Amino acid sequence: MDQESIIILVNRIKANENTPDSAAEAVFLKIYLPQIKFKINIRLNHTTDTVDDLIQDVVFDLVISLRKGNFDPGKATLSSYINGIVNHRLSRFFSEKKQKKIMPLDDTLQDILRHEPDVEGTLDRQQLIDCLRNNLPKLRKNYREVFILLYHDQLSIQEAAKKLGRSSLTISNEKFQAIQTLKKKYLTK
DSSP: OOHHHHHHHHHHHHHTSSSOOHHHHHHHHHHHHHHHHHHHHHHOOOOHHHHHHHHHHHHHHHHHHHHTTOOOTTTSOHHHHHHHHHHHHHHHHHHHHHHHHHSOOHHHHHHHHHHOHHHHTTSOHHHHHHHHHHHGGGSOHHHHHHHIIIIISOOOHHHHHHHHTOOHHHHHHHHHHHHHHIIIIIIOO
16 A cells, blocks of 8 residues: 555544544554554564453554544654554553562462461461462562562572672571561561
């Protein structure tokens, strides 16, 4: 499709913001959906559901943006514009994923219990998981970092020490202190 035809197609989409031109949007997606899918699949190595969800989000963002008239053919090609929207959505995806990784998941809490059976004696398993889920964020930052590296990332004490730039003895002490703090402050309530 030549540049003039693309501009006409985009203008049809833009002109009907209140009553969308479904035919123009369908033609547009038929042409550009493969590019969107390719870009997302290249950047992600995730399940089909994740990729499909991201593709739907990008298509939605793109169509809304075109309807509002945000694309200016004088500033960029449509492919560049699409790539910008894909990159923005991927950036948000990775940012959200990173934020989720900061907090340990229930599986991580189960791993903690498996590695530290002496903590378990105070409460039943579910109460302890709830305690950790609610109180791990309340620990001092250095204790929390050590806990996450040792149990979530499953690093050894030496690997955690190297990653944090601390001695193995310090990491071992911080692990012990984290467990003691959880026991004293949160398990005895």
